[in-house]
Amino acid sequence: MATTVNSDLVIYNDLAQTAYxxxxxxxxxxxxxxxxxxxxxxxxxxxxDLRKRAFYKIGGSLAHRDVNSTSGVSGTKIxxxxxxxxxxxxxxxxxxxxxxAFKRRARSPEEFSMLVGQDLADAMMDYYIQTAxxxxxxxxxxxxxxxxxxxxxxDHKKVLTKGMRKFGDRFNRIALFAMDSASYFDLVDDAIDxxxxxxxxxxxxxxSPGTMGKPVLVSDKVTADTIFGLQAGAVTLTESQAPxxxxxHIDDQENLATGIRAEGTFNVDIMGYSWKDTxxxxxxxxxxxxxxxxxxxxxxxxATAGVLIDLTPESDEGE
Numbered sequence: 001m002a003t004t005v006n007s008d009l010v011i012y013n014d015l016a017q018t019a020y021x022x023x024x025x026x027x028x029x030x031x032x033x034x035x036x037x038x039x040x041x042x043x044x045x046x047x048x049d050l051r052k053r054a055f056y057k058i059g060g061s062l063a064h065r066d067v068n069s070t071s072g073v074s075g076t077k078i079x080x081x082x083x084x085x086x087x088x089x090x091x092x093x094x095x096x097x098x099x100x101a102f103k104r105r106a107r108s109p110e111e112f113s114m115l116v117g118q119d120l121a122d123a124m125m126d127y128y129i130q131t132a133x134x135x136x137x138x139x140x141x142x143x144x145x146x147x148x149x150x151x152x153x154x155d156h157k158k159v160l161t162k163g164m165r166k167f168g169d170r171f172n173r174i175a176l177f178a179m180d181s182a183s184y185f186d187l188v189d190d191a192i193d194x195x196x197x198x199x200x201x202x203x204x205x206x207x208s209p210g211t212m213g214k215p216v217l218v219s220d221k222v223t224a225d226t227i228f229g230l231q232a233g234a235v236t237l238t239e240s241q242a243p244x245x246x247x248x249h250i251d252d253q254e255n256l257a258t259g260i261r262a263e264g265t266f267n268v269d270i271m272g273y274s275w276k277d278t279x280x281x282x283x284x285x286x287x288x289x290x291x292x293x294x295x296x297x298x299x300x301x302x303a304t305a306g307v308l309i310d311l312t313p314e315s316d317e318g319e
């Protein structure tokens with residue numbers, strides 16, 4: 001008696017995963033470069049729930065030496081701390097379709113696998129952005145020294161320089177501004193309104209919309225009424241476990257069908273900030289977006305991810 005088994009059939013796990021990887025690879029390098037290196041997307045296998053890296057803390061400085069003194073000097077200890085990133089899991093699907101749904105359109109059922117794989121890559125990029133800025137908003141927002149306030153109505157283009165001032169003489173480290181679309185168009189509208197010269201209907205505008213040559217990431221996954229000024233390496237998202245794809249037959253329904261689902265995990269690391277051990281493991285976006293779950297481990301604010309510019313109405317009076 002001959003019975004058909006799985007090895008006799010074409011199961012599209014590989015096709016879905018290939019479509020996912022191809023779509024994701026198309027945007028990874030572009031994203032890393034286009035963000036000025038502020039948001040890094042990487043792949044690396046990482047063990048455990050947390051990634052901990054120890055480092056020394058010295059923060060020394062030079063002082064005057066009295067060449068005519070015989071006074072004794074005392075030693076100073078150096079310190080140590082650790083940078084902690086956290087692993088967060090995700091799931092996708094399951095999505096299910098009958099074979100008939102594609103056959104009636106003169107399509108092969110394998111098209112279902114390709115569509116799902118490509119959509120997963122798009123959903124992953126969307127979720128990366130959401131997670132990155134939830135984490136950045138929480139970590140930076142809990143550090144008062146790197147939070148500026150302002151409004152376009154009051155400060156106009158200076159709303160960005162108010163944030164850059166937080167970096168002091170290291171302001172050139174800011175590699176990227178990020179904001180939601182409403183804030184971006186407020187910035188553009190302000191640049192149009194604040195025209196620098198007008199004569200006989202001829203208007204000269206001040207070049208780019210006030211970003212001082214810095215690239216701008218515009219995404220509605222960025223918190224509303226918030227602008228981020230980020231330096232290179234501000235946030236690193238690392239796909240830290242190989243994503244899993246599962247294609248399965250659905251044989252107990254009226255029509256033969258196929259289902260596909262996926263799951264995976266990535267690590268979140270914020271420059272200058274650490275995930276608190278007391279915050280637990282396997283956080284969701286809400287937990288990553290809670291300032292109480294992050295602490296600053298960098299000695300200097302200038303060595304942290306960046307600045308947060310708060311544009312909420314109650315902040316309109318300035319800093």
